[in-house]
Amino acid sequence: MGRYVLRRLLQLIPVFFGTTFLIYYLVWAVPGDPFAGKCGDRRCPDSYIQFMTEKYHLDDPIWMQYGTYMKNLLQGDFGQNFSGRDISDILITAYPNTLKLALVALAIEALIGLTAGVLTGLRRNGFLDNLVLVSTLFLIALPTFVTGFVLQYLFGVQWKIINPTVSNSPTFAELLVPGFVLGSISMAYIARLARTSIAENRRADYVRTAIAKGLPQRRVVGVHLLRNSLIPVVTYLGTDLGALMGGAIITEGIFGINGIGRTVYRSIVTKEGAVVVSIVVVLVLVYLLMNLLVDLLYAALDPRIRYE
Template sequence: MFQYVLRKLLVSIPVVWGVVTVIFILMAVVPGDPARIMMGQRGDPETLARIRADLGLDKPLTVQYVDFLSKLVRGDLGKSYRTNEPVSKAIGERFGVTMRLAIWCIVLATIVGVAAGIMSAVKQYSIFDYSAMFIAIAGVSAPVFWFSLLLLLVFAYGLHWVPGVGYEDGSFRYMVLPIIALGLRPAAIIARLTRSCMLEVLSMDYIRTARAKGLSERAVVLKHALKNAMIPVVTIVGAEMSGLLSGAVLTETVFALPGVGRLAVEALVARDFPMIRGTVIVIALIFLVANLLVDLSYGLFDPRIRYE
């Protein structure tokens, strides 16, 4: 397994380099002068030139690229144009909120999605099956920002059950609505996929053999069918988890949560190029790590899988 992990990490190096190169080029060609944005429209030419020199923007693009790569190798993502604080520090301070939101979302989505998918497969073409799949389709189709605003309108401003927006004392009650809003779509996807995989597995010969041996339906479904149906589900869970960790931009913006997604939006608005590059690189690394963990988890569900 160690050799497999090492190979995956080595293959990831060109991927990270490609992401870094693309985001650097995009930030170089995007309209807007960071020095002008920092100074405003009334900045005099001498001050603008001095700021550009301090930021290294007066150097040729190739020199800026080499400087950026050399700093990146040392773990230095640069400093924010807006706050002059290290990018890695800003992302680290915001990452905890996004991590907490993502973990609760994926736990809720996995439990609800897998349970609904199993029940729908076992009770195929029943009222529960039709109702669960209708809700799943609606969950996939509903825009996140629309569902977030609906939750705010009903439960925060209408019933006053939970706080509306903000993250004042960091208590869990501020996370309830964001978790529900962000977890709806992955729960719906997991439910539909679990149902499809379970129906395919339940029609196989070894399931009929297990039933013929007199095993209970509960043992057949949970012990024999579910384990073999979980590999595609685990793949989706990993992909959704990495997406949630990369920062739920819309959800964090609607609920005013100080997470990585909201940080990325603020950086885009302010043309804060180092912060934008830093968040994109962190997102790319999260996806790579999540995919590696998903690959390694396959062996837990199928002993035939070997990492050589």
Template sequence: MRPALALLQRILGFVIVFFGVTFVIYFAVFSLPGDPIRALAGDRAIPQGVIDALHAQYRLDQPLWQQYSAYIGGLFHGDFGIDFRGRPVGEQMLARWPVTIALALTAWGIEVVLGVAIGVISALRKGTVIDKSLLALTVLASCIPVFVLGAVAQLVFGVSLGWLPVAGVSDGWPISYILPAAVIAVFGLAAVSRLVRSSVIESLGSDYVRTARAKGLGEPRVVGVHVMRNSLIPASTFLATDLGYLLGGTVIIEGIFNLPGVGNLLFSAIRSHEGATVVGVSTALILIFLITTIVVDALHAVLDPRSRLG
């Protein structure tokens, strides 16, 4: 009964977060001053009858709460809305998800490999120059604004050295994705490496490690099996949560590197005042993050039995 109650409370919390966040986004987008229909026309004159018809079509003549209710009702039927040019937002996202998913998974893989490696090396060389240098470099890199780091990476590795393309996906995976993925991954490396480092240091001083060493087990087996199995639990929880952030945090990078993903769609929609697209993409990203959080909770319970006992 207790686990079922905890699950019910968690689901209720997610429902409240979903409706609260989506309403705030919807309100922020559609309560802005100005008429989006007239803004799309620019300097061209539009007959008032056409404006009234478009307002009725997109429910812009209704109170905001009615517009939001109609939007939520459409979500239950898989409808993320239609932009002001008559294109379904869901179809636009469907065509762009492969690029965003490939970019996020590539960045996530870089975080996993480099973050774990840096954390383990720093823990095994605790207090040395290597330890301090690795931690300083990861923290320093994560402090640089993403647009600055992206522009510098383009200039150095794309323009000056010519190693990687600076924009687009014409070269396919992984060539077109390595540079933007590395830029995104930099900001998670510091957290992953620090989590792994602290967990490994704690495990190295535990009783079961001393017992394993007393039995004559080699250091590679002690570290690779006994230490890593317990040390990766905090890092795995963070990495699973960070995957949701990566899927939603590619907006700026996709804009800088001109990648035709969902982030670039949101970036373009904000610039062109396509409110329906902004709300639809934001809703999809919120759903992904909430689902990822549920999966992380389940994963943590599987990896760490103490959480189930708690």
């Protein structure tokens, strides 16, 4: 196990540098004046543009800019935006809210989606199975912003169960409805994925053997069937955390959440490339670490999987 983890960590190094360089190149290769609008309606003076260009090394070749950025990043310095504010302060303010939102969405989609998938996988073609299939298809077809606006109006305006917008430092309870909105589509996919996996593994030889031995239904399902059927679901959940964090722009905008989604949007509009790169770099780390964690969970779910 130790050798496998070390090997995987070493593999993450070139992946990390390759993806971050590609992101850095794509962000800074976008045409346009990064200082447009920084001086109000009038054009910024040439002296200001020259000063800012030299300060942020924008006149250096792209590979040299990336090298300088990564050197500072490895020392814990994310740099500053064009207003002189430390990007690390922006990340500290925005990332915890988005992480809370993504974790709530992940928990909701795992709990509801997996439960629905297991129940329908064990009893296919019944009323519950048809109900889940229709409901999940409806959620998949419904855009996230429609789900968000409908739930915000019903729970926040019509029934006044929640506040239409959350606070600056929201609790997990405040994020239940936004989390459901964010994870609704993934929840539908997980329910369908778990249903298919359960139905397929239910006909496997090891399940038939467990039933023939006279094992209780709870043990057959919980130990033998569910553990093997969870592998594709765990794979989906592991990669979905980063996707939820990166795709929370609409949900954060509807419920007024001060997270990385709104921060990225504002940074793109104002051409704050350094902020966009820093946020995406942290998302890359989340993706890489979650993939490593998923791979390590495989052996716990399926004893047939060995790493050495």
